[in-house]
Amino acid sequence: MNQCKLQMTASELKQGDSGVGDADSREKKRPVLGVIKLDSGDEMKQSCESGHESVMPFMVDDPALWPVPLSKTIAQGADAVSNKIPTTAAANGILEAAKRLDGRTDLIIGNCGYMWASREHLYGQTATPVLTSALEFLDLALRMTKSPVGIITWDAKPLVPLLKNHSGFDRLRFLSINDLPDWANWVFDRCADENPCRWSKDGMARQLTECLVEAFDKDGAFNNIGVLVLECTLVPDFRKKIREVTSIPVLDLLNFAKTALA
Numbered sequence: 001m002n003q004c005k006l007q008m009t010a011s012e013l014k015q016g017d018s019g020v021g022d023a024d025s026r027e028k029k030r031p032v033l034g035v036i037k038l039d040s041g042d043e044m045k046q047s048c049e050s051g052h053e054s055v056m057p058f059m060v061d062d063p064a065l066w067p068v069p070l071s072k073t074i075a076q077g078a079d080a081v082s083n084k085i086p087t088t089a090a091a092n093g094i095l096e097a098a099k100r101l102d103g104r105t106d107l108i109i110g111n112c113g114y115m116w117a118s119r120e121h122l123y124g125q126t127a128t129p130v131l132t133s134a135l136e137f138l139d140l141a142l143r144m145t146k147s148p149v150g151i152i153t154w155d156a157k158p159l160v161p162l163l164k165n166h167s168g169f170d171r172l173r174f175l176s177i178n179d180l181p182d183w184a185n186w187v188f189d190r191c192a193d194e195n196p197c198r199w200s201k202d203g204m205a206r207q208l209t210e211c212l213v214e215a216f217d218k219d220g221a222f223n224n225i226g227v228l229v230l231e232c233t234l235v236p237d238f239r240k241k242i243r244e245v246t247s248i249p250v251l252d253l254l255n256f257a258k259t260a261l262a
Contacts, residue, residue, distance in 0.1 A: 031261040034105030035061045035072040036097040036132060038112050039079050057186065057201055058237035060111035060254065068261050071105050073097045075115075084114045084158040091121040094132070102126040109257050113153065113231035117162050134231050134253040135163075141251060142168040145226025150215075153231040154178050173221050177232060180207040186234075205241050212245040227251065 037060075063070040075097040077089035086094075094115055101108050110132030122130060141149045148171045153159050156174035163169055177183050182203035189197060215222040222228070230236050230252035242250060 031106040034101035034108035091118040137251040141227040147226030150225040
């Protein structure tokens with residue numbers, strides 16, 4: 001086999017070293033994350049977005065809590081109710097929001113896992129990669145293990161009908177968190193403006209831990225699951241609490257996005 005041997009003069013070697021130095025000093029590319037927001041009817045106050053992460057739950061659309069620049073837009077017509085069906089207006093609103101972020105960002109995600117319901121109207125319509133929900137990890141999770149797969153969701157009632165035709169539905173186990181007191185109160189006072197405030201991040205963490213301990217008990221919903229998927233985008237902020245209860249793999253959209261753009 002012929003081998004090509006590179007011989008360099010001292011001056012050529014010096015130039016080569018200079019080239020390496022230029023490469024090392026090259027400015028690092030900064031990816032931009034795009035976030036599609038539900039249409040809440042009114043924008044949350046800016047003061048809410050300045051809350052410290054030790055006090056406020058991780059908000060997907062809060063630029064201060066991401067390690068990369070963030071661009072966000074509202075999916076007009078896709079409110080919390082219509083998004084779960086989805087209605088034609090909700091699906092179109094999510095698609096139009098994605099198109100507005102297309103070409104301006106490097107990855108587009110959603111701020112609500114139920115956006116998965118509009119996936120057939122959305123995927124393949126933009127050049128920028130789109131992944132709106134952790135529910136896209138279900139197929140992966142079901143391939144990873146022969147055991148059941150757990151899903152932590154805000155409310156399983158509207159989610160179960162969306163998944164009933166999934167080939168792996170019989171192996172799915174659901175845990176709702178919308179009835180945990182501090183979590184339920186957070187919905188109505190997200191910026192902690194009420195006095196007294198009826199929720200705290202510590203309270204949310206404690207209640208989630210208690211709920212998980214019960215779920216992973218031998219008679220619980222998550223008994224013997226092999227993988228855990230976090231549909232609700234509030235829950236990844238409490239991964240440390242999840243890890244106190246179980247050692248199984250955990251899949252979520254937010255940590256995927258952080259890793260993909262790191």
